[in-house]
Amino acid sequence: MLMRALFLAVSLTSLFGCVVNPVTGKNELGWVGTDTQIQIGEKNYVPAQQMQGGQYKVDKGLTEYVNGVGQRLARHAPIDLPWEFVVLNNSVPNAWAMPGGKIAVNRGLLTELSSEAELAAVLGHEVVHAAARHGAQGMERGMLLQGALIAAAIGTRNQEYAGAVLGGAQLAAGLVTQKYGRDAERESDYYGTRYLAQAGYDPQAAVTLQETFVRLSEGRKSSWLEGLFASHPPSQERVNNNRALVKTLRAEGFKGGELGKDRFAAATAQIRRDAAAYAAYDAAREAAGKKQYDVAAEEAGKAIRLQGAEAQFHGLRGDIRRLQGRHDDAITNYDRAIAQDDAYFGFYLGRGISRSKSGARDAAKQDFNRSVEFLPTAIAYTELGKIAEAEGNASAAARYYEAASGAPGAAGQQAMQGLVRVDLPRQPNKYVRAELARGAKGEVLLKVTNTTPVTLVDIQVNVQLRWAVTGEQAFGRRIDALAAGRSALVALPLRNDELIGGNAYTVAARSQ
Numbered sequence: 001m002l003m004r005a006l007f008l009a010v011s012l013t014s015l016f017g018c019v020v021n022p023v024t025g026k027n028e029l030g031w032v033g034t035d036t037q038i039q040i041g042e043k044n045y046v047p048a049q050q051m052q053g054g055q056y057k058v059d060k061g062l063t064e065y066v067n068g069v070g071q072r073l074a075r076h077a078p079i080d081l082p083w084e085f086v087v088l089n090n091s092v093p094n095a096w097a098m099p100g101g102k103i104a105v106n107r108g109l110l111t112e113l114s115s116e117a118e119l120a121a122v123l124g125h126e127v128v129h130a131a132a133r134h135g136a137q138g139m140e141r142g143m144l145l146q147g148a149l150i151a152a153a154i155g156t157r158n159q160e161y162a163g164a165v166l167g168g169a170q171l172a173a174g175l176v177t178q179k180y181g182r183d184a185e186r187e188s189d190y191y192g193t194r195y196l197a198q199a200g201y202d203p204q205a206a207v208t209l210q211e212t213f214v215r216l217s218e219g220r221k222s223s224w225l226e227g228l229f230a231s232h233p234p235s236q237e238r239v240n241n242n243r244a245l246v247k248t249l250r251a252e253g254f255k256g257g258e259l260g261k262d263r264f265a266a267a268t269a270q271i272r273r274d275a276a277a278y279a280a281y282d283a284a285r286e287a288a289g290k291k292q293y294d295v296a297a298e299e300a301g302k303a304i305r306l307q308g309a310e311a312q313f314h315g316l317r318g319d320i321r322r323l324q325g326r327h328d329d330a331i332t333n334y335d336r337a338i339a340q341d342d343a344y345f346g347f348y349l350g351r352g353i354s355r356s357k358s359g360a361r362d363a364a365k366q367d368f369n370r371s372v373e374f375l376p377t378a379i380a381y382t383e384l385g386k387i388a389e390a391e392g393n394a395s396a397a398a399r400y401y402e403a404a405s406g407a408p409g410a411a412g413q414q415a416m417q418g419l420v421r422v423d424l425p426r427q428p429n430k431y432v433r434a435e436l437a438r439g440a441k442g443e444v445l446l447k448v449t450n451t452t453p454v455t456l457v458d459i460q461v462n463v464q465l466r467w468a469v470t471g472e473q474a475f476g477r478r479i480d481a482l483a484a485g486r487s488a489l490v491a492l493p494l495r496n497d498e499l500i501g502g503n504a505y506t507v508a509a510r511s512q
Helices: 002-016 034-050 060-074 116-131 134-146 150-156 168-177 182-198 204-218 236-252 261-267 269-273 275-289 293-306 311-323 327-340 345-357 361-374 378-390 394-404 409-423
Strands: 018-020 027-029 084-088 095-098 102-106 432-438 444-450 456-467 471-482 487-491 499-511
Touching: 034 084, 034 095, 034 102, 034 134, 034 361, 060 084, 060 116, 060 182, 060 261, 095 116, 095 134, 102 116, 116 134, 116 182, 116 204, 116 261, 134 182, 182 204, 182 236, 204 236, 261 269, 269 275, 275 293, 275 311, 293 311, 311 327, 311 345, 327 345, 345 361, 345 378, 361 378, 378 394, 378 409, 394 409, 409 499, 432 456, 444 456, 444 471, 444 499, 471 487
Parallel strands: 084 102
Antiparallel strands: 018 027, 095 102, 432 444, 432 499, 444 487, 456 471, 456 499
């Protein structure tokens, strides 16, 4: 057993190699090098932003301010990455870091902080997650745990990590929502607070920040539980560790330091003034999710009256009108949203659906294609498949449906149904498996399996048997209907002869 463990350790080391953690200086097992991390971050940063509301743009100076604070912290990290910090238009209090130095903080978190130093404590923590390879470590653990993907790691070491996942958007989602272990959180607190002090901020802000987090977690504030606390769980232990570190830093000569309360208040003044507008927006989203469309429309209208420059408010009103079947009004709302923010997938996706429903097929196609440039979604590809199918272009429709068919849930299932519908007549053997089998008494059976998620009808199978003496025998068999995922057994005629071979293949079938 010991020898097996040693052999596995040596094998994994040869496959993955050792890397030096830039922050801790320790050697660790890993294959995701710095170049790869940068490529991962650059490729997935925009899709991750899109999934969470896109960038906040009403006050562009806020992102410039946050980026400035982040760059000030990042200068003290021991690795030179293409650091970038953005503010996302999301009310959930959260912040995250991707490999390669790509960091985001939500609008909803900024309204909960009280000083620039607390913001710096948040960003310093995220800087360490990126610099110390925590995201890369999570990917490597996933590769090791899944086992089957080790071979993929051999081919992609120090290359762009793209082939091992289904769709870049899914990888982006996984990178943002991954939960860090206690060691990673402890490292980020420790080194992030050091960077905070080295950048000239009062490290005591890291203590007050964690004290606030612990208090909020005890109060079970739902927005925090679904946001920052989901991936960065607070604890009294983290508070105590930060207090001890601050004492150490004071002894090392880091006396005082900036809090930057006035600068922070000035930089976040706009989002604080707009608090009521975003509260109405969040209420509208909640009502729309409950299909209370009249209430949702009223709250969205209130948000627009309070802050008409916010594209998301107009986009949400467009979503509500579309769900009400008022597609002309929805298109007007989406137009207004795009006029204020032309780089958010949701506005194009929603407008494309309403344009398609209104018969503007070419314009809808343009919108769907534009939406997937920002974020590839199963909904957009399925809608493009529907348009191609309506135009009689079965091959294009099949490509679009197939691109969406791997998505989980209803969206993927709808795409798979479309794929079967258009591709089944062209490639029946791709969806219906026909094979010969022997029964318990030696009889020859034809087993036909419907591998699709829909019921198939009028299945026609050709069978060819080869007998030792009498030669080949060809005939067909028809099955009226076969439910999704089900198989049917059909007995074939016997001869007083030795069966030496045969095959079966589907020649026709259609979806119900």
